[in-house]
Amino acid sequence: MRDTLIKVVAVNGSVRMEKSDTAMLLGPFLEGMEKAGASVELFYVKRLNIRPCIGDFYCWNTKPGECIISDDMQILYPKLRGADILVLATPVYIPLPGEMQNFINRLCPLSPLIEPILEKHEGSTRARFHENVRIRKIVLVSASGWWELGNFGIVLHIAEEIAKKVGVEFAGAVLRPHAFLMRENKEKAEIIKDALKHAGFQLIKDGKMSEDILDKISQPLISEEDLRQRYNEPYMKIKHG
Numbered sequence: 001m002r003d004t005l006i007k008v009v010a011v012n013g014s015v016r017m018e019k020s021d022t023a024m025l026l027g028p029f030l031e032g033m034e035k036a037g038a039s040v041e042l043f044y045v046k047r048l049n050i051r052p053c054i055g056d057f058y059c060w061n062t063k064p065g066e067c068i069i070s071d072d073m074q075i076l077y078p079k080l081r082g083a084d085i086l087v088l089a090t091p092v093y094i095p096l097p098g099e100m101q102n103f104i105n106r107l108c109p110l111s112p113l114i115e116p117i118l119e120k121h122e123g124s125t126r127a128r129f130h131e132n133v134r135i136r137k138i139v140l141v142s143a144s145g146w147w148e149l150g151n152f153g154i155v156l157h158i159a160e161e162i163a164k165k166v167g168v169e170f171a172g173a174v175l176r177p178h179a180f181l182m183r184e185n186k187e188k189a190e191i192i193k194d195a196l197k198h199a200g201f202q203l204i205k206d207g208k209m210s211e212d213i214l215d216k217i218s219q220p221l222i223s224e225e226d227l228r229q230r231y232n233e234p235y236m237k238i239k240h241g
C-alpha cells in the first residue's frame with residue numbers, strides 16, 4: 001500500500017548555504033510544511049559532490065535509468081524518486097549558481113529519473129517521469145538582490161520549464177527580492193517569515209499557495225531609488241574618495 005505521508009525534498013543551491021538569504025526563506029517555508037504533516041529532507045548542493053553532466057547519453061541509450069557518474073547524485077536519486085514535492089531553492093545569479101545548474105542538468109529529461117521517451121505535447125518536446133518517480137509538484141523558492149520581481153524572470157522560467165518538460169505541476173514561486181534587507185528590518189522580517197510558514201503549510205494542506213500570502217512574502221522593503229543608492233554607495237566612495 002502506498003504510504004500517505006507527503007515527502008518533500010528541498011535542494012538549496014546557494015553557495016552561502018546555512019548563512020544564505022535562500023536559507024533564511026527556506027527555513028520557515030519548510031517549517032510550515034512539516035507543521036502541516038509533511039516529512040522534509042534538505043540538501044545543500046555546495047556540500048554535495050555533484051559533477052557536471054558529461055552528455056554521453058549513457059542514461060538514455062545504454063542503461064536507461066542509470067547515471068554513469070559515480071558521485072553524490074547517486075545518494076539523491078533514490079530520495080528524489082521517493083519524494084512527492086521537489087523544492088528548488090536558489091538565489092538569482094544571472095541566472096543560477098553553477099552548482100545548482102549542475103544539479104538541474106543531472107535531472108534533465110536525459111537523466112535516470114526520467115523515462116527516455118520523448119513526446120510532442122502542446123507544440124513542444126516533452127519527456128515524462130518514470131512511473132517509479134513519485135514527484136507530482138515542483139516549487140521554487142528564490143532570493144534576489146535587486147528591487148523588482150522581474151529579476152526572477154529567467155530563474156522562474158527555468159523552474160516552470162523543468163516541471164512542464166516532465167509533465168508535473170509547477171506549484172508556484174516564493175520570491176523575495178532585496179532579501180538581504182530582511183536582516184535589517186526585524187519587524188518586517190517576522191511578518192515575512194510568518195507568511196513563509198503559512199505558504200509551506202498551505203502547499204501541503206491545500207495543494208497550493210494563495211496569491212495574498214505570496215505577495216506578502218515579496219513586498220517591497222525600501223523604495224527602488226533608495227535601494228539603488230545603497231548598492232552604488234561603496235563604489236562611489238572608492239571612486240570619489
Ligand SMILES: Cc1cc2nc3c(=O)[nH]c(=O)nc-3n(C[C@H](O)[C@H](O)[C@H](O)COP(=O)(O)O)c2cc1C
Nearest residue numbers: 014020021022091092093094143144145146151179
Ligand atoms: C554572481 C552574482 C549574480 C547576481 N545576479 C543577480 C541578478 O541578476 N539579479 C538580482 O536581483 N540579484 C542578483 N544577485 C544578488 C543575489 O541574488 C542576492 O544577493 C541574494 O540575496 C543572494 O542569496 P544567497 O545569500 O542565498 O546566496 C547576484 C549575486 C551574485 C553574487
